[in-house]
Amino acid sequence: MSTVVETHDHGHHGPAKGLSRWLFTTNHKDIGTLYLWFSFIMLFIGGSMAMVIRAELFQPGLQIVQPEFFNQMTTNHGLIMVFGVIMPAFVGLANWMLPMQIGAPDMALPRLNNLSFWLLPMAFGILISTLFMPEGGPNFGWTFYAPLSTTYAPSTVNFFIFSVHIMGVSSILGSINIITTIFNMRAPGMTLMKMPLFVWSWLITAYLLIAVMPVLAGVVTMMLMDINFGTSFFNAAGGGDPVLFQHVFWFFGHPEVYIMILPAFGIVSHIIETFSRKPIFGYSSMVYAMASIAILSFVVWAHHMFTVGMPLAGELFFMYSTMLIAIPTGVKVFNWVATMFRGSISFETPMLFSIAFVALFTIGGFSGIMLAIVPADFQYHDTYFVVAHFHYVLVPGALFGIIAGAYYWLPKWTGNMYDETLGKLHFWLTFISVNVTFFPMHFVGLAGMPRRYPDYALQFADFNALISVGAFVFGLTQLLFLFIVIKAIKSGKKAKPEVWEGAGDLGLEWTLSSPPPYHSFTVQPQLK
Amino acid sequence: MEAKRTLRNLTAIVVGMFAFGWLLVPMYDVFCEITGLNGKVTGPSFLSEESKAITEQRELLVQFMTHNNESMPWFFDSERSQMRVITGNQYEANFVFYNPTNKEMIGQVIPSVSPGRGAEYFHKTECFCFERQTLAAGERIELPVRFIIDPALPKEIGSLSLGYTLFDITDRVQPKNDLANL
Structure with missing residues (x-):
């Protein structure tokens, strides 16, 4: 309990030593670091599952794994990447940056913060442990559609349900903390419309989280009851309906996909303005665009299930409402490009990742519009075209946003500059391999290759071999990222407080020393 | 605060x-x-006075489909897979149930009409789906469904499919909770 002692010792206000620093910490930077490392480890676990998938799909036929195990790999890859990598990484960035960006000493609810982090390793420990049980882990896809996840599920589904509950509690507590911090701890003079865009993106994301994570908790509870307590929410034999599952799930699921992209919007906005040496173009339209995307995300869910047999009116409604989202998203892309336009741009690694984000996320957005077209979706549904689409928005979208943010703020966090040459190498290897991996998936998808199978027809063999090679390069390249991060922590040129030329005017975090003091702003800064 | x-x-x-x-x-x-989504038949089992007043009749195709839910072992099929009918007239179609197992079982049939918008125009005056069926081991029965297609059926609907799914409710039957009020 050395923390207790040290809080009284105002002369040397720093972290406790050893393991207890991390177990009992209530410091936003420590918890942010924990979140980021957790997400980094999960990236390699979920990534190695993707490698198993790609190794199996390198050639047609069954070579390496059995179909049952293949299904567990696709399911857990999806669950881990969504709930264990992208979301914790964003929460980690929020923990690190929000107090520094709004001029606060720490988060509003520090002990809750500790709890919401430590729930996560529990949740994923439970989830991953199922893979070592005799019946195997969840094998019904990350969307866990009933009745695959109820009537036909392995009994380990109960562990899965419990772990989703814990993840949900963690996300909800984290979001409550973030909203409370943003509303109550901003520096004097920082009105809502003066908040940095990353803060705005997280405010909106946190609202989405507290609105939909309880619905997810509800739907897995219904599953639990169907499996164990004889109810029939999703069982037609008892008067229920499996299609109801899809409606409730996607009512959570669609806002969830924006939860995974909005914080990246915020990060990329900061990076583009920094390296274009111009303030962001159309700040207020950026805020309104994010808010409209968030609101629209609640009325588009059934576009994931056009083929369940909906009336034409329903399909048209969900088609048009989905396409409407292209407008605020287009506003954002336009604003990023306009920020760069006639800026004096320099291409450091975070900027490279951000420009790639804008270009490749837009490709993912376009394939999204294609999927929104009802008659076309009947062709694309459950093919690799869908896989290509959501990987384009999640890998060069969300993940590039996270990597860009990590490079951008790493000198601030560690006090050391990362190795720019290695960073550029990391970028180019990643950029090329991500496209080699995911772009051909559009072609095999359009040609009719279905997703979630361990085998495929011979005509898809060449493209799949190419995709697998791209995936292996992409996977290995991320080890280079790990090396760069460790290298920056251990050594490197000392970073100035503003780190990037001219960044000092762009946000409060750049007025603090690099690395920043343990309690960010003990005296609130005054905004003009 | x-x-x-x-x-x-x-x-x-x-x-x-x-x-x-x-x-x-x-x-x-x-x-x-x-x-009327999901083809849940909500229409009454009789023709409304307004529909009876419609004198214009037309011919359309009615198709029957039968499915067994999950591992329901009964044989369940319609005698004819489809029939041409005139709106406003009553027709009868027979369905065969056979319990090949060596124990008594209880089954329940749930109907669904496709396209869903046609469901309310499909009037079943008599249907085995209104009640549960108990079949002894090896028993085989034929049961009719009598129906009238409403003359008010929208013109763009050229054919109707009546799908039946047979559920095994042997283990689920509880005295008061009757599934059959569909």
Whole structure:
């Protein structure tokens, strides 16, 4: 309990030593670091599952794994990447940056913060442990559609349900903390419309989280009851309906996909303005665009299930409402490009990742519009075209946003500059391999290759071999990222407080020393 | 104090949304009933006076489909896979049930009409789907469904499919809870 002692010792206000620093910490930077490392480890676990998938799909036929195990790999890859990598990484960035960006000493609810982090390793420990049980882990896809996840599920589904509950509690507590911090701890003079865009993106994301994570908790509870307590929410034999599952799930699921992209919007906005040496173009339209995307995300869910047999009116409604989202998203892309336009741009690694984000996320957005077209979706549904689409928005979208943010703020966090040459190498290897991996998936998808199978027809063999090679390069390249991060922590040129030329005017975090003091702003800064 | 209020409001949203998630279940049912989605047959088992007043008749195709749910072992099929009918007239179609197992079983048939918008124009005056069927080991029965297609059926519907799914409810039957009020 050395923390207790040290809080009284105002002369040397720093972290406790050893393991207890991390177990009992209530410091936003420590918890942010924990979140980021957790997400980094999960990236390699979920990534190695993707490698198993790609190794199996390198050639047609069954070579390496059995179909049952293949299904567990696709399911857990999806669950881990969504709930264990992208979301914790964003929460980690929020923990690190929000107090520094709004001029606060720490988060509003520090002990809750500790709890919401430590729930996560529990949740994923439970989830991953199922893979070592005799019946195997969840094998019904990350969307866990009933009745695959109820009537036909392995009994380990109960562990899965419990772990989703814990993840949900963690996300909800984290979001409550973030909203409370943003509303109550901003520096004097920082009105809502003066908040940095990353803060705005997280405010909106946190609202989405507290609105939909309880619905997810509800739907897995219904599953639990169907499996164990004889109810029939999703069982037609008892008067229920499996299609109801899809409606409730996607009512959570669609806002969830924006939860995974909005914080990246915020990060990329900061990076583009920094390296274009111009303030962001159309700040207020950026805020309104994010808010409209968030609101629209609640009325588009059934576009994931056009083929369940909906009336034409329903399909048209969900088609048009989905396409409407292209407008605020287009506003954002336009604003990023306009920020760069006639800026004096320099291409450091975070900027490279951000420009790639804008270009490749837009490709993912376009394939999204294609999927929104009802008659076309009947062709694309459950093919690799869908896989290509959501990987384009999640890998060069969300993940590039996270990597860009990590490079951008790493000198601030560690006090050391990362190795720019290695960073550029990391970028180019990643950029090329991500496209080699995911772009051909559009072609095999359009040609009719279905997703979630361990085998495929011979005509898809060449493209799949190419995709697998791209995936292996992409996977290995991320080890280079790990090396760069460790290298920056251990050594490197000392970073100035503003780190990037001219960044000092762009946000409060750049007025603090690099690395920043343990309690960010003990005296609130005054905004003009 | 400000933070406490924010915290209280946010907790209320979380609780509210959890409740809303459960509310989606009855809302889904009501929505399907209002819109006739899912082919849930809500129309009465008789023709309305207004429909009877329509003298214009037309011919259309009615198709029958039978499915067994999950591992229901009974043989269940329609005698004819389809028939041409005139709107406003009553027809009869026979369905065969056979229990090949060596134990008594209880089955329940759930109907569904496709396209869903046609469901309310499909009037079943008599149907084995109104009640559960108990078949002794090896027993085989034929049961009729009598139906009238409403003359008010929208013109763009050129054919109707009546799908039946047979459920094994042997283990589920509870004295008071009758599934058969569909």
